[in-house]
Amino acid sequence: MTKDLFEKIYKNKGPLGKWAEVAEGYFVFPKLEGPISNRMKFQGKEVIIWSINDYLGLANHPEVRKVDAEAGIKYGSAYPMGARMMSGHTDLHEQLQNELADFVNKEASYLLNFGYQGMVSTIDALVSKEDVIVYDVDAHACIIDGVRLHLGKRFTYRHNDLESLEKNLQRATKVTKINGGGILIITEGVFGMRGEQGKLKEIVALKKKYNFRLFVDDAHGFGTLGKTGAGVGEEQGVQDEIDVYFATFAKAMASTGAFIAAEEEIINYLKYNLRSQMFAKSLQMQLVVGVLKRLDMLRTLPELKDKLWVIVNALQYGLRKRGFDIGTTQSCVTPVYLKGSVPEAMALVKDLRENHGIFCSIVVYPVIPKGLILLRMIPTASHTLKDVEETLVAFTAIRERLENGTYKRLSTAVAAAFGE
Numbered sequence: 257m258t259k260d261l262f263e264k265i266y267k268n269k270g271p272l273g274k275w276a277e278v279a280e281g282y283f284v285f286p287k288l289e290g291p292i293s294n295r296m297k298f299q300g301k302e303v304i305i306w307s308i309n310d311y312l313g314l315a316n317h318p319e320v321r322k323v324d325a326e327a328g329i330k331y332g333s334a335y336p337m338g339a340r341m342m343s344g345h346t347d348l349h350e351q352l353q354n355e356l357a358d359f360v361n362k363e364a365s366y367l368l369n370f371g372y373q374g375m376v377s378t379i380d381a382l383v384s385k386e387d388v389i390v391y392d393v394d395a396h397a398c399i400i401d402g403v404r405l406h407l408g409k410r411f412t413y414r415h416n417d418l419e420s421l422e423k424n425l426q427r428a429t430k431v432t433k434i435n436g437g438g439i440l441i442i443t444e445g446v447f448g449m450r451g452e453q454g455k456l457k458e459i460v461a462l463k464k465k466y467n468f469r470l471f472v473d474d475a476h477g478f479g480t481l482g483k484t485g486a487g488v489g490e491e492q493g494v495q496d497e498i499d500v501y502f503a504t505f506a507k508a509m510a511s512t513g514a515f516i517a518a519e520e521e522i523i524n525y526l527k528y529n530l531r532s533q534m535f536a537k538s539l540q541m542q543l544v545v546g547v548l549k550r551l552d553m554l555r556t557l558p559e560l561k562d563k564l565w566v567i568v569n570a571l572q573y574g575l576r577k578r579g580f581d582i583g584t585t586q587s588c589v590t591p592v593y594l595k596g597s598v599p600e601a602m603a604l605v606k607d608l609r610e611n612h613g614i615f616c617s618i619v620v621y622p623v624i625p626k627g628l629i630l631l632r633m634i635p636t637a638s639h640t641l642k643d644v645e646e647t648l649v650a651f652t653a654i655r656e657r658l659e660n661g662t663y664k665r666l667s668t669a670v671a672a673a674f675g676e
């Protein structure tokens with residue numbers, strides 16, 4: 257008899273799902289309440305929030321909220337109906353695309369309903385089965401899923417490792433010589449977990465030696481890096497060499513949706529070949545109008561980015577000065593690495609939230625190696641230096657308790673239940 261498809265699911269909830277019983281509602285799927293800001297409520301208590309990608313503090317900016325609300329009244333949440341290609345196209349969608357392209361210094365851009373689907377779909381549309389994809393092994397899940405759709409060869413290179421990249425470019429070149437395809441390199445502009453920038457400058461230098469196109473997912477760089485906020489390409493002076501640029505509205509823009517930008521002919525091709533856009537409803541007008549407003553603020557209020565970096569620098573400097581390991585971040589993303597088990601990490605985060613009023617995301621095995629705890633902090637323009645100071649004091653206290661075994665003792669019951 258054929259096995260019940262669900263049998264495996266009843267038995268095994270997966271590497272993260274197995275923690276649901278002790279983690280859900282607290283460590284995962286927590287409910288943050290109150291207006292989006294530096295301080296929100298968690299389980300009725302005020303906490304400093306370091307886990308929201310509202311880099312420029314736009315999510316709850318009064319001007320942004322006003323435009324969002326007015327657009328909601330004017331257009332509702334349904335307009336326009338249908339996919340762009342069929343009935344969901346408008347002047348404002350076009351205007352936003354033109355303004356985005358201008359902002360990131362590309363000939364043209366195209367809107368995506370969600371960054372994740374858009375990335376998957378763009379990868380799918382850019383390559384044919386003769387082509388080879390070469391991508392950073394630490395790439396975001398949406399890149400990995402996009403690559404999974406590819407019917408041809410794909411090679412990963414070690415994270416930000418140029419020697420490994422070059423080796424894989426040589427392998428890719430061999431393949432393309434045989435089957436006549438091209439090569440697509442995909443990297444993140446800023447790696448969202450560790451905060452390192454992709455080595456774009458070095459990657460584009462390889463264009464002299466190898467023939468490839470470069471696709472950059474700049475979810476965390478857009479709005480936060482570069483003189484004008486145009487992202488990691490601008491920051492490293494190689495924007496022109498990025499062949500396809502991607503950014504989401506879900507981070508610095510504090511909205512929903514995303515875009516890709518490239519030379520006009522490529523965007524025109526993608527417009528007719530991006531399955532996630534051809535067969536899905538157009539980005540709703542309220543979002544389009546809201547993003548136009550946010551983009552205007554990015555252009556006219558550089559002080560938002562300046563304020564963000566005051567907080568980033570204070571936090572990163574303060575952590576380093578107190579001897580914390582924040583890895584090799586080159587962006588706002590601020591990882592704090594500690595040593596401990598998953599149950600210890602849980603006890604530590606509980607202490608941080610309940611006794612110190614600090615809320616940050618916790619990343620553990622299997623996302624990072626066993627024995628490491630990663631507290632991932634996202635500074636924003638809405639934080640204050642007082643938030644930073646309080647957080648540094650709290651972090652010093654929790655490190656001491658981690659090192660003196662307090663969390664180990666507190667977590668024995670949890671550890672035993674999960675065989676850790």
Ligand SMILES: Cc1ncc(COP(=O)(O)O)c(C=O)c1O
Nearest residue numbers: 370371372396448475504506513
């Ligand atoms: C690097 C990266 N790419 C893509 C996405 C997906 O974007 P979206 O939230 O718009 O689906 C994210 C997460 O938001 C991300 O961090």
